[in-house]
Amino acid sequence: MTLQDAKIGFKDCSDCPIRHRAVCARCETNELELLEKIKYYRSYEAGQTVVWSGDQMDFVASVVTGIAALTQTMEDGRTQMVGLLLPSDFVGRPGRNVAPYDVTATTNLMMCCFRKKPFEEMMQATPHIAQRLLEMTLDELDAAREWMLLLGRKTAREKIASLLMIIARREASLNVSADSDVRVFDLPLTREAMANYLGLTLETVSRQISALRKDGVIMLEGKRHVTVPDFQRLQDETGDDSDGGMLF
Amino acid sequence: MTLQDAKIGFKDCSDCPIRHRAVCARCETNELELLEKIKYYRSYEAGQTVVWSGDQMDFVASVVTGIAALTQTMEDGRTQMVGLLLPSDFVGRPGRNVAPYDVTATTNLMMCCFRKKPFEEMMQATPHIAQRLLEMTLDELDAAREWMLLLGRKTAREKIASLLMIIARREASLNVSADSDVRVFDLPLTREAMANYLGLTLETVSRQISALRKDGVIMLEGKRHVTVPDFQRLQDETGDDSDGGMLF
DNA sequence: CGACGGCTTGAACTTTCTCAACTCACGTGG
DNA sequence: CCACGTGAGTTGAGAAAGTTCAAGCCGTCG
Numbered sequence: 001m002t003l004q005d006a007k008i009g010f011k012d013c014s015d016c017p018i019r020h021r022a023v024c025a026r027c028e029t030n031e032l033e034l035l036e037k038i039k040y041y042r043s044y045e046a047g048q049t050v051v052w053s054g055d056q057m058d059f060v061a062s063v064v065t066g067i068a069a070l071t072q073t074m075e076d077g078r079t080q081m082v083g084l085l086l087p088s089d090f091v092g093r094p095g096r097n098v099a100p101y102d103v104t105a106t107t108n109l110m111m112c113c114f115r116k117k118p119f120e121e122m123m124q125a126t127p128h129i130a131q132r133l134l135e136m137t138l139d140e141l142d143a144a145r146e147w148m149l150l151l152g153r154k155t156a157r158e159k160i161a162s163l164l165m166i167i168a169r170r171e172a173s174l175n176v177s178a179d180s181d182v183r184v185f186d187l188p189l190t191r192e193a194m195a196n197y198l199g200l201t202l203e204t205v206s207r208q209i210s211a212l213r214k215d216g217v218i219m220l221e222g223k224r225h226v227t228v229p230d231f232q233r234l235q236d237e238t239g240d241d242s243d244g245g246m247l248f
Numbered sequence: 249m250t251l252q253d254a255k256i257g258f259k260d261c262s263d264c265p266i267r268h269r270a271v272c273a274r275c276e277t278n279e280l281e282l283l284e285k286i287k288y289y290r291s292y293e294a295g296q297t298v299v300w301s302g303d304q305m306d307f308v309a310s311v312v313t314g315i316a317a318l319t320q321t322m323e324d325g326r327t328q329m330v331g332l333l334l335p336s337d338f339v340g341r342p343g344r345n346v347a348p349y350d351v352t353a354t355t356n357l358m359m360c361c362f363r364k365k366p367f368e369e370m371m372q373a374t375p376h377i378a379q380r381l382l383e384m385t386l387d388e389l390d391a392a393r394e395w396m397l398l399l400g401r402k403t404a405r406e407k408i409a410s411l412l413m414i415i416a417r418r419e420a421s422l423n424v425s426a427d428s429d430v431r432v433f434d435l436p437l438t439r440e441a442m443a444n445y446l447g448l449t450l451e452t453v454s455r456q457i458s459a460l461r462k463d464g465v466i467m468l469e470g471k472r473h474v475t476v477p478d479f480q481r482l483q484d485e486t487g488d489d490s491d492g493g494m495l496f
Numbered sequence: 497c498g499a500c501g502g503c504t505t506g507a508a509c510t511t512t513c514t515c516a517a518c519t520c521a522c523g524t525g526g
Numbered sequence: 527c528c529a530c531g532t533g534a535g536t537t538g539a540g541a542a543a544g545t546t547c548a549a550g551c552c553g554t555c556g
Contacts, residue, residue, distance in 0.1 A: 072397045075489050080400040082393035093386055100390065127375055134382045138341055141385060142348065144392040145330035149320045151399035152328040152447025156544070191503060199400025201545055206504055223503065241323050439535060449513055454536055471535060
């Protein structure tokens with residue numbers, strides 16, 4: 001595992017691109033200073049493993065840039081993705097030493113790591129961190145439950161459409177900049193990774209993407225670059241009801 | 249929705265059967281006194297709906313006795329269970345007003361409800377509650393991820409075996425009493441509820457249970473009463489590796 | 497140039513679903 | 527007390543969806 005210190009491209013926490021969404025979102029300036037002391041950056045190349053299931057994990061971390069996947073693998077090799085971590089998402093569980101899942105870098109990845117012991121101590125001292133972590137964990141639980149509906153009850157076509165929606169939406173929420181067109185994006189996952197996300201084989205993924213293309217729901221340039229001419233049309237293909245589960 | 253006050257069978261929080269596992273587990277005596285003021289019991293009969301998805305939810309609650317299920321339903325009626333709540337499990341999300349899932353009583357059910365507003369205020373004031381809630385939420389997230397592997401990658405037979413293991417284990421952790429034999433238990437779910445848990449049809453559930461019975465993995469008296477002659481044998485049928493995922 | 501990884505497509509096969517008939521236990525009302 | 531309806535569960539046969547195995551394409555990298 002390569003662990004080179006990264007060129008981070010910003011000076012300190014106050015400049016950090018995930019400052020307002022990560023575990024540290026609620027922290028005051030002085031709390032950030034404490035965090036600065038126990039944090040360090042680490043970067044991984046696409047495909048690298050960050051942690052192996054069963055390994056000791058001496059840190060917790062936030063994804064700063066890039067995408068990571070949590071996966072579980074059965075003895076015979078069947079694997080299921082159980083988490084897709086985007087910038088600001090949190091990895092690791094305070095109070096636990098051993099990683100329960102494989103964590104792999106899906107794209108080039110930079111993480112902001114905190115040594116576990118000091119982080120745990122800080123959590124006791126500063127409720128802002130624990131508060132934010134609870135909020136984030138509840139959000140992840142909701143996402144996991146949405147995902148369970150997808151895995152248990154959706155057809156292959158609905159699964160693909162749903163994944164495209166999820167990626168498009170998350171892409172949109174990251175690029176708040178004006179120039180980004182929500183309807184055009186790159187798939188950050190291989191067909192195999194998509195299959196592992198959706199509980200399908202990669203062949204089925206490929207076939208269903210082709211089918212959506214033939215039916216004009218999406219357009220493809222190359223294998224990864226997707227254009228969605230009509231968002232509502234894609235939404236209809238997901239099987240979800242129209243409001244998209246806005247529940248607040 | 250019937251909401252009768254229940255015969256609760258114990259005097260106060262300190263006698264409560266879930267005292268040491270629920271959200272209130274970490275609370276001191278004086279904190280419990282505060283909770284007593286905002287709590288009330290509610291009971292439901294098997295089959296009753298506790299909350300409808302989309303409804304206003306003015307309380308959060310702990311399951312005291314019985315079992316409840318969280319389910320999501322698609323427009324065309326396909327439904328997926330996304331949570332199975334046993335005694336001490338928590339329902340509701342502080343900071344959210346609208347229920348994202350249907351909550352139904354699978355068996356007769358008693359819940360210890362807290363009015364949401366005061367509970368939220370108390371969470372701010374007493375870190376013990378938030379701490380415990382974070383811990384419980386992280387546990388639920390782990391369970392959800394285990395469940396995702398089941399939904400995405402296991403065969404029907406493995407799904408059934410896994411569900412039987414889960415029920416047997418949870419049953420065991422509740423009945424710590426000496427006389428209970430782990431290998432004998434009642435299914436608290438109908439075939440249909442099992443199907444919704446596992447992402448199968450009820451016919452497939454029925455067939456696979458019959459198959460496990462024919463193969464001698466389980467024995468049945470009636471439809472619900474299960475005996476597991478050889479636990480290891482059942483474990484082998486789940487597809488999980490032998491240690492059962494003990495990750496601490 | 498050749499090899500390789502990522503992807504697509506086809507054909508046969510398997511698993512699970514769908515639809516339908518039937519059993520069984522239970523409770524109700526004639 | 528029995529006939530009946532009902533809800534839960536079982537079983538079968540055929541259909542559909544997805545998987546498996548196999549072949550081949552395309553772009554990139556050494």
